[in-house]
Amino acid sequence: MAKNNDWGFNSSGTRHPNQDDGKNKTPQPKRNADGTYETGTEQETAVLVAVPDKRQADEKTQEYLDELAFLAETAGAQVTKRFVQRLEKPDTRTFVGEGKLAEIRAYVKHSKTSMVIFDDDLSPSQLRNLEAELEVKIVDRSLLIIDIFARRAKSATARTQVELAQYQYLLPRLTGLWTHLSRQRGGGVSQRGPGETEIETDRRVVRDRIAFLKEKLEDLDKQSNTQRKSREGVVRVALVGYTNVGKSTIMNMLSRSDVFAENKLFATVDSTVRKVVLDNIPFLLSDTVGFIRKLPTRLIESFKSTLDEIREADLLVHVVDISHPGFEEQIEVVNDTLKDIEAADKPMLLVFNKIDLYNPEAHNENHDGFEGMNPEEGHTPRPTLEQLKATYMAQMHDPVIFISAQERENIDELRALLVRHVAAIHYKRYPNQQPQDVE
Ligand SMILES: Nc1nc2c(ncn2[C@@H]2O[C@H](COP(=O)(O)OP(=O)(O)OP(=O)(O)O)[C@@H](O)[C@H]2O)c(=O)[nH]1
Numbered sequence: 001m002a003k004n005n006d007w008g009f010n011s012s013g014t015r016h017p018n019q020d021d022g023k024n025k026t027p028q029p030k031r032n033a034d035g036t037y038e039t040g041t042e043q044e045t046a047v048l049v050a051v052p053d054k055r056q057a058d059e060k061t062q063e064y065l066d067e068l069a070f071l072a073e074t075a076g077a078q079v080t081k082r083f084v085q086r087l088e089k090p091d092t093r094t095f096v097g098e099g100k101l102a103e104i105r106a107y108v109k110h111s112k113t114s115m116v117i118f119d120d121d122l123s124p125s126q127l128r129n130l131e132a133e134l135e136v137k138i139v140d141r142s143l144l145i146i147d148i149f150a151r152r153a154k155s156a157t158a159r160t161q162v163e164l165a166q167y168q169y170l171l172p173r174l175t176g177l178w179t180h181l182s183r184q185r186g187g188g189v190s191q192r193g194p195g196e197t198e199i200e201t202d203r204r205v206v207r208d209r210i211a212f213l214k215e216k217l218e219d220l221d222k223q224s225n226t227q228r229k230s231r232e233g234v235v236r237v238a239l240v241g242y243t244n245v246g247k248s249t250i251m252n253m254l255s256r257s258d259v260f261a262e263n264k265l266f267a268t269v270d271s272t273v274r275k276v277v278l279d280n281i282p283f284l285l286s287d288t289v290g291f292i293r294k295l296p297t298r299l300i301e302s303f304k305s306t307l308d309e310i311r312e313a314d315l316l317v318h319v320v321d322i323s324h325p326g327f328e329e330q331i332e333v334v335n336d337t338l339k340d341i342e343a344a345d346k347p348m349l350l351v352f353n354k355i356d357l358y359n360p361e362a363h364n365e366n367h368d369g370f371e372g373m374n375p376e377e378g379h380t381p382r383p384t385l386e387q388l389k390a391t392y393m394a395q396m397h398d399p400v401i402f403i404s405a406q407e408r409e410n411i412d413e414l415r416a417l418l419v420r421h422v423a424a425i426h427y428k429r430y431p432n433q434q435p436q437d438v439e
């Protein structure tokens with residue numbers, strides 16, 4: 001994670017537009033020439049905080065924290081400790097209760113941790129209160145995901161989308177920021193704080209920027225619409241799925257292209273479209289940004305044009321990482337997100353990937369647990385791969401296939417399944433035309 005929080009936010013995770021240089025009144029993300037964002041040289045350390053409700057199983061809590069740690073590491077931070085507090089609902093003022101807050105403060109001070117990451121979104125006032133109490137950078141789930149997106153975005157569209165998400169995140173937090181700044185300047189109670197007029201001015205600056213970015217996205221959208229027109233008629237297939245399940249690996253395999261695939265969350269933020277020809281049947285295959293639980297709606301909205309690739313597809317290939325202990329919930333998250341973007345009723349193939357890694361004995365052993373974890377809680381045994389196959393083949397309404405993209409297992413079957421479905425769509429659309437004629 002960048003020292004000076006990527007788009008120029010200060011240590012509080014917030015930044016006032018007027019802190020910019022005189023020439024440019026709006027906060028600008030600091031990008032390097034290669035499109036990455038400026039990062040600090042020494043690695044930042046982070047502690048994680050989760051507030052699960054009382055009924056959530058320890059194993060689930062652990063799995064969610066593993067995911068949050070993975071996100072934090074992807075953003076460049078090293079996680080040193082996890083704090084969990086079970087509450088009916090988070091504290092309205094400081095998210096965690098007073099006692100837990102004191103514990104976190106003591107740890108952060110003692111270990112010189114640089115930031116505290118929360119597994120949920122914080123309200124602007126919670127963010128402000130936590131900053132005041134802990135005196136380190138506070139990062140909530142949205143900010144963390146936006147930060148990773150900002151590092152990954154390469155195309156003009158993806159960058160503009162990220163910038164829009166950044167300003168939308170900033171807008172409701174401007175007021176809190178003022179309080180923070182006046183406190184930083186040593187302003188006592190008697191000192192006059194910034195007036196409503198100034199806050200309004202800054203809100204206007206940010207709102208203008210948001211409007212500008214939306215317009216820019218519309219322009220970019222028009223350009224890509226023209227591109228899309230030129231490929232009209234060809235069947236379009238989109239790879240969708242939770243983040244890190246192997247979408248880009250499958251894309252590379254099927255299209256022999258070279259899309260960036262990596263064991264990190266959100267390796268793909270830009271969508272890529274490739275023309276693929278299998279058995280003489282051409283179709284367009286697109287690799288898209290992965291989904292994740294609690295993906296902020298705002299962020300989904302900012303990524304509208306990327307998601308159009310999914311909305312406009314004729315067929316969805318839903319990739320699942322079967323080796324992940326939470327794969328069933330991940331399937332639900334993906335289906336729910338597809339509903340949110342109104343792409344749920346498309347024909348779909350379900351591809352269970354990473355069968356080479358599937359191990360019924362596996363449960364989360366590679367962590368130290370967290371304070372408050374119930375050591376007695378048993379692990380439910382997982383079914384064997386054969387049992388899973390039988391269950392899913394029987395219960396799913398969509399065609400199902402089990403593969404390993406890495407070990408090239410069952411790939412010919414995947415190709416055959418794809419071709420069958422693409423051809424069916426094609427012939428339905430053009431009953432009298434050979435697929436080769438549409439290019
Ligand atoms: N063991 C194993 N690893 C795989 C398999 N398929 C992909 N991977 C690995 O899983 C990681 C994620 O793969 P990607 O293709 O980047 O996944 P993605 O779904 O595109 O991820 P995002 O773009 O981050 O959403 C990479 O390290 C891949 O090498 C597989 O079948 N088996």
Ligand SMILES: [Mg+2]
Binds near residue numbers: 268
């Ligand atoms: Mg990818």
